[in-house]
Amino acid sequence: MEEIKKIARELLAENKVQVVLGFEKGTANKVRPAFFTKAEDIDKLIYNEACIHNIALYLKKDTCQHAKGVAITATPNVVRSILQLSAENQITEEKIHIIGITHEGKCAGILDFKAAEEFSKTQPKGLKPEDKALIEKIQAMSLEERFDYWVEAFSPCIKCYACRASCPMCYCGKCNVETNNPQWIPVASHKYGNVEWHMMRAMHLAGRCINCGECNRSCPVDIPLNILSYMLSDFVLDEFDSEAGLNSVFTSALSAYTVVDKENFIK
Amino acid sequence: MARIGVFICHCGENISATVDCPKVSEVAAKFPGVAYSVDYKYMCSDPGQSLVVNAIKEHKLTGIVVSACSPRMHEPTFRRACAEAGLNPYLCEMANIREHCSWVHEKGDRTDQKAIDVVRMMVEKVKRNNALMSIKVPVTKTALVIGGGVAGIQAALDIANAGHKVVMVEREPSIGGHMSQLSETFPTLDCSQCILTPRMVEVAQNPNITLYTYAEVESVEGFVGNFNVKIRKKAKSIDETLCNGCGMCTTKCPQKKIPNEFELGMGNRPAIYVPFPQAVPNVPVIDRLNCTYYKNGKCKICEKFCQPKAIRFDQEDEIIEVAVGAISICTGFDVKKTDFFPEYGYGKHKDIIDGLQFERMASASGPTLGAIRRPSDGAEPKKIVFVACAGSRDPAKGIEYCSKICCMYTAKHAILYKHKVHDGTAYIFYMDIRAAGKNYDEFTRRAIEEDNAQYIRGRVSSIYERDGKLIVIGTDTLMNHETVEIEADMVVLATAGVANQGAEELAQKLHVSYDQHRFFSEAHPKLKPVETNTAGIYLAGACQSPKDIPESVAAASGVAGKISCLFSSSELTREPLIAFVDRIAAPDYSSCTGCFLCQPVCPYNAIEKEDIKDRAGNLIKSLAYINPGLCQGCGTCVAICKSKSIDIDGYTNQQMYSEVDALLNS
Amino acid sequence: MSEFQPKIVAFVCNWCTYAGADLTGTSRIKYSPNVRIVRFPCTGRIDYMLLTKAFASGADGIIVSGCHPNDCHYTSGNFYARRRWIVFKKLCDFMGIDTRRIVFSWVSAAEGSKWADIVNTTNEEIIKLGPYDSYHKLSTQDILE
Incomplete structure (x- = not known):
């Protein structure tokens, strides 16, 4: 978790990205997707097993569309969504910094699209x-x-x-x-x-x-x-x-x- | 408010004998939007057409439905009638109640009901028709011919003689292609160079033809009538305008041991060379990989002996841009080399050669001056084995197709051999003798009957060397599958004809499709054999599939005819029934999401990317754009588009939907 | 309902099946008048939404027909269409939509008699299956439920 935060904080601090897409604590023990635009806010960034929403969705929203760089905490589902969105010309690699999270909840570091493809292949997929x-x-x-x-x-x-x-x-x-x-x-x-x-x-x-x-x-x-x-x-x-x-x-x-x-x- | 006219044709009795036409007309008159409905004996006759024209004028019709025969029959007729009456011709639809109704059903209520339904459906469609203008595209009346073999030469000359400009690009230093390498041609045995070289000279002298040799197509942009082509003219290291072709440089060049490509490695050439004596243009090139000066920085002997001072060691590749209206691909073929065959020793036996090498050997200007000699020791082979279908028709080798020319040239080789080695014997292993063509079968009979060629129906399983002889093990399927062993002096493999080197890259540059064997694909195997599915790009010769000379020439003349048609007017008129991507106001610009899933389904590469930018030049959105010059109107993109951002005139979503709606909600 | 006459809609391409149906006409081969033909430039243009629309609007059977593989006037429209039908058919089957009522065929411009056969056998098959009430009801009966 600290690793994810560290990466996110650095990316924002170095202005490599203007938005970090992730989760924060919501009301009543729930989590909710959040946009982080300042490095100091990253303290609020969380990731736990409750963070199951496919936040790749928000990459197409205005906040992300208007930013030059976007980082996203990406579970295997999110990574696959990102790759498919890229395949359909909806997002470009230069803009997206994927902070990979494995299905076991471990940080996989920053993934470029090539690494993301490899990552996707190794993560469990198929129907439940x-x-x-x-x-x-x-x-x-x-x-x-x-x-x-x-x-x-x-x-x-x-x-x-x-x-x-x-x-x-x-x-x-x-x-x-x-x-x-x-x-x-x-x-x-x-x-x-x-x-x-x-x-x-x-x-x-x-x-x-x-x-x-x-x-x-x-x-x-x-x-x-x-x-x-x-x-x-x-x-x-x-x-x-x-x-x-x-x-x-x-x-x-x-x-x-x-x-x-x-x-x-x-x- | 729509004012639709409905015209029910009796077609004599062809329709009225089965369908109650007056009743259909009566019912149709009550359809919403129908302002006028009438039935008439022959709608396509002059009075019938006048009836249509007058009704359009009198009743101020906004669209018409002619309920008669198939639109494939008379749609143009009634579109013309519309135009004559001042109505846009695309506001006319035909309801087919003859081929699809009166001729296929029995008289009765259900047949009448069908006719009524079909008319209703077309009324609903025509209400939603758009007035369309035929598309005009300007045409640059210059053709690009890629490849200077016999097909390219024929195409270029025919187009040039029709009065149009031609730019010809040839990869090698000389035009002529494979035909210039051949000895004699089947089935007449006339000398290949004797018939080809005058044509080559014609190309060079024709004022309408600009020839670039030692050049390749770098990139192609644009569409039919309007291509922009970049040609890379490789550095010959010679100033072509000064060179007088004296040949002094080639004789003085100290580098003499470079395998000669034109002779397929059976002879040598210097580093500065003209590929063959009759080359067009007769200008040498310096092979920089083998030239002593380029290798060691010292020599320049050619420069010393060049009287017109034409040598340019510092010459660089030149990029030439040309605008052309049509392109003919005539890039020819290649043959598999003997190293493709493990069972025949991977090409390590010197006395196993391929058919093209035999051509050079049999050619009077070849390395042996026309004598048949074993490459290993120069002896005259007394027993020679020809292996037909070497690689061809062999799925195990990945070449399922028939290379088509080998049966004939192998017969020719056997005849030529017999003419040169009177006491020799030629054996030919074959699968089938495919000699379909004018005087072709007679020619193979001649090889068998007059020149005593020994045809053995069977495949050769292996060839190996023993005591300086080549032992050919084959089978004779007509003799109880007996194993045949021949102690041959020389073996000629009629190796498979394959797509030329670089065919794939060229296809990608031109956006034309190619098959699994990298041969270029024609637009339609029967009806558009010389067109590609990209408008304005044509195919001639063996780049499409293995072809013999007459076929290549015929295809080339076909291409020239097509291109001359295209160039016959300065504008190209096209049916406007094409697809388009919607455009709406900012900030959306289009409902197109730019996913480009439509792009690969277009058979004509008509779907392009259009970038919408703000005033500062920042990209706002990338949208699909359908090039109206390229779209042929199949509509596959329309059905694939999820956001329904693409539609196609003539078959719009609204039209098709209302047709279905009208059909069923009766 | 012994006199049940089904409504069959045929979605055909202009270059092969429409021309093939023209040939049926010029050859005077008789077939059932229960079919209505809708002409498209290519099978690639045929939208699956039109098929469900046809059922909803009262069709009991649907024929989709175009050029044989490799014969497409536009080279490949029928191949994309075929893929779409493969997927669409799977989805229909899974959703309980009666795919016995959707007949896919390749009819070339030379196959006039095949066209008549396709229409007649489809007609007979649909008569056996009866009206497609379960789908028609969806669009008519339950609107205000």
């Missing part, structure tokens, strides 16, 4: 057993049951878009759901609108989701929507050998093809 179990449970259902399951699961959705707001990959200035000419997705949070919204979001994240689970955690009505993009990222890995968040240069399963892609369903 409980997520895998849920996917398998759904897959074992009949077609009608699956449909009913999802319609039911989405029915409490109030279209608050917290899933979108918490997702580092949902960075579009104007989301498809806000397009009204044509109105691709119904605005109202009725069953149809909910199914189409979550389906569209899953398709947009196919091959890009880094499996941080932030969407599920932020959902106020506990929809297991992360399962959709988890299932797809697992599928994309199997099918196209493509995995998001491991590479800082361009990769996207859906912006590529091979002549031999499996097409047994095409007549």
Whole structure:
């Protein structure tokens, strides 16, 4: 912990970065993401096992966008998000100073993108057993049951878009759901609108989701929507050998093809 | 408010026999936004078209739907009618009720309903059509020809003779390519140089052609009609304007033992050299890697003997910039060397040569002056084995394709050998004899019947040396798969034709695609065989796939025809049905997020990065920009764009969405 | 509902399948009139949102068809489309959307009879499956629930 603070403090003091993105103590024993702009404030910077939010999200916010340099305390999920954002031309390496934190909570020092790629490869990834179990449970259902399951699961959705707001990959200035000419997705949070919204979001994240689970955690009505993009990222890995968040240069399963892609369903 | 006109064609009875046209017209008249609806016997006839033109004027129509045959048939006709009536031609849509309805369904309510639905769908679409202007792009009427082999020469001459300027770039010190190395050509056995060298001289003398030899393309920017090309003209160490080609320097050069590339290492050349006597231009170059002066700082003998004082030891590479409107890639091919074959001794046996080396040996101007001699001891080989498909059609070697020219040149080699060594025997191991082409099969028959070439159908498994002989072990599949052993004096491998060195880098500079074997890819294998998928860049010759001379020349003339078409007017007009990225007011500038996931899916590399900067020049945002000169309108980027920032005229999101909507909410 | 006539929407590319369907016409091969064709420049242009939109608007079956691999007029649009369909189909399956009702095919400009076959077999298959009520209901029934 002291090591993270030391690095952050130095970076700010030397003006290499103007913002350090990390966590501070919140109310009632909670933690909250915070922007640190002064070296003396770094005393408040914390990192503990409660700091699970994917703060890569904030790299696209104005405070970071306007700074020349940004440091970020980065757990494996955050590192993968950063790499994917870089692959999608959303951030540049010169600006970002990654202070790596391993899945065991140890400081891994400052990582450049190359080191971050190596770091990402060594950190545990893949689906959690409980997520895998849920996917398998759904897959074992009949077609009608699956449909009913999802319609039911989405029915409490109030279209608050917290899933979108918490997702580092949902960075579009104007989301498809806000397009009204044509109105691709119904605005109202009725069953149809909910199914189409979550389906569209899953398709947009196919091959890009880094499996941080932030969407599920932020959902106020506990929809297991992360399962959709988890299932797809697992599928994309199997099918196209493509995995998001491991590479800082361009990769996207859906912006590529091979002549031999499996097409047994095409007549 | 839209005022749409609907015109239902009976097409004689082609439509009306099955579809109740008056009823369709009646129903269509009630669609929201339809101001006029009519049915008529032949809408494409003159009176039919006048009906359309008059209705547009009279009813002040803002768009029309012609419900008739396939748009592939008469869309241009009715677009013209619109234009004649003063309506933008892109405000016309066709509802296909003939090919897709009356001709494929039985008479009945469901068929009528389908016709009505199709019309409704097109009415909803045309309401959302945009008035479009065809795109005009200026054209620089100069062509760049990369590569000075026979394909490049043909393309350059044809374009130049059509009255356009040509810039030709050749990597080697002379143009001529592989064809200048060949002895004689199949199936006529006329001497290669005799037919080629006059063409080479023509290139040099044609006032429309600017020739840069010992030069390579450094970079290419721009798009069809407007390319900016940088050419690196490597230092020849000679002032070309002064050199008179006397050749004194090459005879006086003390360095004489440099393997001659043109002779494929079978002869030597000096450090200052002209690759072959008929070279165009006849200007020597100094090979700086081997020149004594550049190595040791002393010598300059050539300079002493050069009367016109043309030697320039301090010459530097020159970058020449040219503006061209079209580019023809004619960079040719290469052949695998004998060291590619472990089973044939990795090229360590001197008397195993490749086909190109045999060409030089058989050439009257070659290292042996046309005599067939073993490279090891200079003896005349009495038994010679030709191995066809050496590498080709061999997935294990990574070359699955047929190199196409080897069957024919191997037959030619056998004939040439027999003409030079009367008492010799030529054996040819082959997989299949592929002699499709005018007079080609006759030619291989001639090798077998008149020149007694011994064709053995089977592969050669190994070749090794024993007592100065080469033992060739093969199999004869037509003789019960018996093992054949031949004690040969010399072996010629018809090695696979492969993509030329540097093809990949060139493809990347030009943004054209290439296949897994690094051959350049044509835009369409059948209908666009000489175009690349980048507009304004064309392909000729063996850089595309192994090709023989007539094919290369035909492709080159094809390219010249294409380029002449392109240059036939000073502006290029293109259908405006292309994709575009939205632009909105500051501070967003566009809903495009600049993720560039659309960039790799564009087959035409039309998607570029556009930097939005503030007045001080600071970058605000990088956005996708679709170059209208390059976009061909496939719309793949539209569907890939997550923020729906890309749309495509003619098939906009609004149009397609409302079509689906109209179809089903009836 | 013995007389159930499904609504089938076909999303086709301009260069292969649309032309192939034209050939079906010029060859006078008969097929079911239950299909409505929407023309796109390329399968690469076809948005998956249009497929769900079609279901929501009352389609019982969907055909998506374009040029065979390697035949794309634009060289590679169909390859990107294929990848998208592979992923989309997986997602639909997982979400319980009936992918038996979405038929993907390659029909070239020379395959007029194949087009008629595709339409007819799809039509028969959809008649067997019945109307796609479960999806239609989503968009109509529960709006104010």
